[in-house]
Amino acid sequence: MKVGFIGLGTMGGNAAKNIIRAGFETYVFDLRREAAEPHIAMGASWADSPKALIDQVDCVVSMVFGPPHCEAVLKGENGMIHGDCAGKIWIDLTTSSPGFMRELTKDFVAKGGKPVDAPVTGSVDAAIRGDMPMFVGGEDAHVEEARPVIEAMGEVRKVGQYGNGYVAKLVNNQLWKIHATAIGEAMVTAKLAGIDPDVWWDVMKGGAADSFVMQHDVPSIFAGHYDPSFPLKLCLKDLALIKELMDATGTRSELTDACHDRFKEAGERYGVDAGEMTVCKLIEEDAGVTLQIEGDWVAPWEVPHDAVA
Template sequence: MKVGFIGLGTMGGNAAKNIIRAGFETYVFDLRPEAATDHIAMGAKWVDSPRDMIGQVDCVVSMVFGPPHLDAVLNGPEGLLKGDCQGKLWIDMTTSSPRFMRELVKPFVAAGGRPVDAPVTGSVDAAIRGDMPMFVGGEDADVEAARPVIEAMGELRKVGKYGNGYVAKLVNNQLWKVHAAAIGEAMVCAKKAGLEPDVWWEVMKGGAADSFVMQHDVPSIFAGHYDPSFPIKLCLKDLGLIKELLEETGTRSEMLDACYARFREAGDRYGAEAGEMTVCKVVEDDAGVELRVSGDWVAPWEVIHQAAE
């Protein structure tokens, strides 16, 4: 199978490397040609557009910023629909709107294409290692055809029909962001009450308060970088999509609304490129408390794939 990859950002760039490592003949495209330097050095071939890509591959994988960018990938002047889509797989890993995407792919399906949605969870270290959990929706035959490519990048978690992957990703991020915002309040409160952050962290893990955020993201607060590999601007984009889904389904959203407001405040204070966990720095700064802890905290983007060790 020949595979094309569109979108070589922090997550997508690392995922594409794992497709190359798995032995697939790989073609790459990004709006920034320099983003493909490492991939070409690993043996990938550059193409000039999604249209050129779909003419040369059996499967296109995309991971871009959001819905407008996916619209451009499919419907742009050099989009996928300008090429031959018959029988071609399109695995999209972008965090997007399920309603929007179910409409967007209709002409792709009409042209003979086979769409699979596979948004990911985890962080950049999972993308580097190639063990990202992936929420995969689509026709069973299409998912099975896409399985070798998906499993080169991570763990396939089937969620049913096309679009359900986007649903799973949004509610996943809903819980993630709410917990990220709440952790800052809990940590600062604990420290002001006499419980040091390192002790607090050790005793919280494995109990009722545990989560991916607790295990994975708290060290970025201790280190003081707040994980810029996932910036506030992406958090705000995701939170907007989550809010949209809650409104579409008529679901109460008071907790999400409070979380969204806290992330907007973090963006206003520290900038759109600041790390996601600066949502906790807001509480630190207002309390006049620092949550730094000395230690060998390996940043997520510093993880090395075993093949590169």
């Protein structure tokens, strides 16, 4: 199977490397030609556009910023829809709108394409290692055909029909962002009440308060970089999509709205390129304390892949 990859950012670039490592003949495209240089050095070939890419491959993987960028990949001037889509798989890893994507892919299906949505969870270190949990939606036959490519990047977690992967990703990020916001308040409260941040972190893990955010993201607060590998602009994009989904389903959203407001405040204070966990920095600054702790805190983007460790 020949595989194409569109979108070589922080997460996508690392996922594409794992496809190359898995032995697939790989073609790559990104709006920034220089982003493909490491992949070409690993043996990938460059394609000049999504159309040129789909004409060369059996399966396309995309990971771009959001819904408009997915639309450009498919229907732009040199989008995939203008190429040979018949029998081709499109695996999209983007955090996107389920309703929008279900409508968008109708033309792809009409041309014989097979869409699979597989948004990812975890962080850049999971993308580097190739063990990202992936919420996979689509027809069973399409998912099974796509499985070898997906498993080169991570773990298949089937969620049903096409579009359900986007739903699972949005509600996943909903809980993730709420917990990230709450952790700042809890940590600062504990410190002001007499518990050092490292002691607090040690005793919270494994109990009712535990989560991926607790285990994985708190060290970015201790280190003081607040994880810029996932910037606030992505958090705000995701929270807007979450709000859209909640409004469409008629679900109450007070907690999510408060979380969204906190992320907006962080973006206004630190800029939207600041790290996601700056929602906790807000609480530190306003309380006049610091949660930084000396230690050997390995940044997520510094985790090596076994093949290059």
